[in-house]
Amino acid sequence: GIQVEQSPPDLILQEGANSTLRCNFSDSVNNLQWFHQNPWGQLINLFYIPSGTKQNGRLSATTVATERYSLLYISSSQTTDSGVYFCAVEGPPTGANSKLTFGKGITLSVRP
Amino acid sequence: KAGVTQTPRYLIKTRGQQVTLSCSPISGHRSVSWYQQTPGQGLQFLFEYFSETQRNKGNFPGRFSGRQFSNSRSEMNVSTLELGDSALYLCASSPRTGGYGYTFGSGTRLTVV
Numbered sequence: 001g002i003q004v005e006q007s008p009p010d011l012i013l014q015e016g017a018n019s020t021l022r023c024n025f026s027d028s029v030n031n032l033q034w035f036h037q038n039p040w041g042q043l044i045n046l047f048y049i050p051s052g053t054k055q056n057g058r059l060s061a062t063t064v065a066t067e068r069y070s071l072l073y074i075s076s077s078q079t080t081d082s083g084v085y086f087c088a089v090e091g092p093p094t095g096a097n098s099k100l101t102f103g104k105g106i107t108l109s110v111r112p
Numbered sequence: 113k114a115g116v117t118q119t120p121r122y123l124i125k126t127r128g129q130q131v132t133l134s135c136s137p138i139s140g141h142r143s144v145s146w147y148q149q150t151p152g153q154g155l156q157f158l159f160e161y162f163s164e165t166q167r168n169k170g171n172f173p174g175r176f177s178g179r180q181f182s183n184s185r186s187e188m189n190v191s192t193l194e195l196g197d198s199a200l201y202l203c204a205s206s207p208r209t210g211g212y213g214y215t216f217g218s219g220t221r222l223t224v225v
Contacts, residue, residue: 033213041149041200041219048213086155090210098168098210099145102155 002027006087006103013077013110021072021106023087031090032063033100034072036083043086046072077110084108114139116205116217124223130191133220137184137205143167144186145214146178149200158201161186162209193224 003026013019025032032050035043047054047061049070054061058077063070074081084107088100117136125131137144146158157170161180178188184205190197200221204214 030210031213035216041202041221043202043204043216045213045215088155098143098160098162099157099170100147100155100204100214101157102147104154 002029002089002091002101004087004089004101004103006085006106009104009106011106011108013108015077015079015110015112017077017110018073018075019077019108021074021085021087021108023070023072023089023103025068025070025087025089027068027092028065029089029091031100032070033088034061034070035086035088036081037086037105038083046085074108077108079110079112082108082110116203116215118201118203118217118220120220121218122221122223124225125193126225127193127195129193130189131193131222132187132189133201133203133222135186135188135203135205135217137186137203138215141205141207141215142184143206143209143212144180144184145204145206146186146188147202147204148172149202149219150196150198155202158188160209167209190222195224198222198224 005024034046051065060073084105088102143162145160160168180186202219203217
């Protein structure tokens with residue numbers, strides 16, 4: 001099945017710093033999502049981005065499908081950005097692949 | 113509109129018992145998927161239901177089963193609980209099957225003692 005690798009596994013930032021989180025995947029996809037897991041366990045959808053670039057406030061994401069990677073940018077980080085960030089993909093587009101495969105997650109700690 | 117609702121939020125069961133978890137998707141969404149999250153294995157796909165039919169199944173033993181009702185609400189059942197079944201169980205809904213974004217519920221945290 002499709003493999004998803006996220007890097008770095010852990011990230012510590014000072015408040016106000018910028019960061020880039022990376023997701024590599026092993027096959028073509030028809031869905032890629034970035035999630036932030038809150039302390040209560042809920043996965044909050046940040047971006048649905050199988051290709052292209054999107055921005056939402058201080059967050060933006062870019063997926064280069066032909067090169068099989070996606071990047072999540074966090075600018076001017078805040079302590080509330082702390083938590084685990086997951087990249088999840090669905091694919092390849094052919095076949096019964098209606099499921100998300102998750103990476104292991106990136107644990108982000110933002111210090112005041 | 114209301115999000116994905118999972119009940120109960122927390123559950124404690126004894127080994128050998130069975131448990132049923134419930135998930136109500138976003139109104140109009142017909143696909144419901146279930147995932148298990150554990151510290152060791154991460155997030156793993158259990159199964160997906162669309163229009164009351166199981167469309168896809170992950171690599172879990174037959175003790176894990178599910179169903180979907182005509183109103184798209186879904187239940188998953190785990191029989192003969194083992195300690196290793198302790199996990200956060202997350203439900204996700206999507207408008208259709210495959211290729212669309214998923215919205216997750218808050219999860220059910222199951223502890224087996």
